[in-house]
Amino acid sequence: MSSDSVITALGFGKAADRAYHQVVGQSGRELVSIAQSVLRTPEELMRDLAPLVERGIAQVEDSRLFVLTPAEAVVRMVEISAESAAAAHARLEAVGRALPHLTASNVRPADGDVESVHPVDGEISSGGQPVELLAALIRGSTGDLLWLRPDQFRKPREDAMAQLVGEQVQRGRRSRAIYPVRALHEAADTLALRAGVGEEIRLLPQLPTRMFIIGSTHVILPEPLGFVDEPRSLVRQRGWVEAMTLWFECLWEKASPLTSASQRGGNDMRTFLLQQLAAGAQDEQIARRLGVSLRTVRRRVADLMSELGAESRFQAGVEAAKRGWI
Structure with a gap:
């Protein structure tokens, strides 16, 4: 028998290689009989075959030992290698996605480099009743209500929100909302409803995210930015609220006012x-x-x-x- 064989080429040791060649021609016979034919006990034989059993090249079923042919063993190892490579690729992709978060979390001043470090005023949350939560925040605040509404007009809760907006407008607050122009076709009733309660509406071709600013005290954003209800960021940090307000005002300047003509297309x-x-x-x-x-x-x-x-x-x-x- 050559010192180099299919089994050793596949990375198995000499003991496994020797045992394999002793039993491959007897595949399907009783384990006890095969062991006797090679002057080994079943336990001793299975100990040498253990690496092959682990890879599915050899297995015992109903007291019989079954062993793959060399060609089948190669195919089996190729399948295992492919599965392993796919798993490794998936793990590497996951690591790649995690690296920016790891880097971001570690990029911070060292101890002693800065003083008076405080957490950002805000939180990320999920769950609850969005309409009730917004109503409580709005009624307990002052100042303009500023909205980016790329898709919420599809939701069934529009009647409740429009009523709330109308209530605040009657109290002297401004509600300004920017919608995508497709809302003219997809949600003409919603635009008419919100405009009817006094909301000022402008249109842009498209919007990148939802956003809601309450006065100078709160900004609510999806986490991450996008078009989902939750998780959501509720930030009270003044600088962040001011920054988002400035961004809203830039969009507002670019947007076109909703008119009766635009509602008719x-x-x-x-x-x-x-x-x-x-x-x-x-x-x-x-x-x-x-x-x-x-x-x-x-x-x-x-x-x-x-x-x-x-x-x-x-x-x-x-x-x-x-x-x-x-």
């Missing part, structure tokens, strides 16, 4: 369409951002060019600028 949709064309967006991108079909976008572009007397999109942009539409 009029001037504001035309403005959004022109803005997207001026930015070089393709029809498919515009359709996705505005929440309408590609056919609708192309029809409206054609109507717009006809209205402007333009033969190209570039000329349409020039004419729109001359008229002060953008």
Whole structure:
């Protein structure tokens, strides 16, 4: 027998290799009989075969010993290696995702480098009744209510929230909300309801996250940023509230006011369409951002060019600028 064999090439020791070659030709016989044929006890034989049993190359079933052929053993080890590689890859990906958090958690001043270290005023939480929690915060506060509402208009709790907003507006507070333009199609009733109770509404092509600012004291954000109810960050840290308020005001300046015409799909949709064309967006991108079909976008572009007397999109942009539409 060669000193180098399939079994040793697969990484098994000499004892396992010797035992394998002694029994492979007897696969399927009674373990006791196989052991006797090689002048070993069943226990001694199984001790030498243990590494092969661990890898599924040898196994005992109903007192019989079954052993894979060399070709089958190679296939089995390839399968094990593939599974191991996949598991290692998954672990490495998990480690990679964890590294930024580890780095962030360790990037902090050393002891003695700074003084008067205090925790941020706020918390991350889940659960509870969102409407009741918001109502309590709003009624116990003062100042403007500022909202980024990319998707909440789909929720069934709009009636309760609109009533709460109307109650606060009647008390002299301002409620200002920014919605994505697709809300004109997907939630016209919600926009009408909120506008009807006195909320000031503006529209942008799209919004990156939910956000709610209460006066100068609270900001509520998804954790992480996005479009989910929980977990949520409730931050009372003044600097953070001020920063989010400044960001909201920047968005508010860029957004277009909701008008009766826009609620009928009029001037504001035309403005959004022109803005997207001026930015070089393709029809498919515009359709996705505005929440309408590609056919609708192309029809409206054609109507717009006809209205402007333009033969190209570039000329349409020039004419729109001359008229002060953008």
